[in-house]
Amino acid sequence: MFPSTSNGVMNQGLVENPEIMATSHMGFNLQASHLPPLTFSPYSLSKTCTVGGEDAVSRLRGSLPSLPPDHGDDGSVRLGQSSTQRSSSDLWSRTGDRAANGKGSSVVAGENYSNNKNGPAANNIIIDGLSVGAMRMKKVKVRRKVREPRFCFKTMSEVDVLDDGYKWRKYGQKVVKNTQHPRSYYRCTQENCRVKKRIERMAEDPRMVITTYEGRHVHSPSHAEEDSQPSSEVALFW
């Protein structure tokens, strides 16, 4: 039911054992065994990273769906979005545009760090914290639906649902405009946990899966027992 990253995932040409490590103050490193570490800082905003593979994703387990509470005037942080990624999807285009136009809440688009050791498309993880209040600040209605912080990344994978250690329940699927692949909506099955994620394939490159987390877990991963995860390698402390 939950295809694990270790069995269903295509590993072709992907960097082995990439690690994502916490650094202080919410910046973090993405590093692969034979790559120089890449450092992302929310304060430098807008870094698009192209490194790693599903392995890296699974190593993010337990830490992805969370963003720090106090960055930006709306609690938002944007870690990278390149202009080329802004396709038809809400995630990449609509929200991004709003972020760009929103009242100083986020910075959009930036550099593209890619490691081409195995070809340009070989290693991919894009990490992106999406803006919450990127929505237009003027016209704020009193009863505005509170948007949870978002965090998204992109991986090359055959399977859509990557095993991040949490248990998810699908609650919807939708074909979004101008895309041939449906977007799936998942919700954390844990009681009182309102984290959601959506999964879609990139229109431009169907091999790429875009996973977007929204909200933050109030619990630890449900099956954290499998494959040891040294604390030094997992935690993304927001």
Place this chain on the structure above:
DNA sequence: CGGGTTTGACCGGCGC
């Protein structure tokens, strides 16, 4: 039978 998925309907935000 319980838990998960599917899928059409519905709702609400947004642009025009």
Place this chain on the structure above:
DNA sequence: GCGCCGGTCAAACCCG
């Protein structure tokens, strides 16, 4: 105001 579209709901269905 209207229509479009993304997100969610919930009944029906599936599967172990």
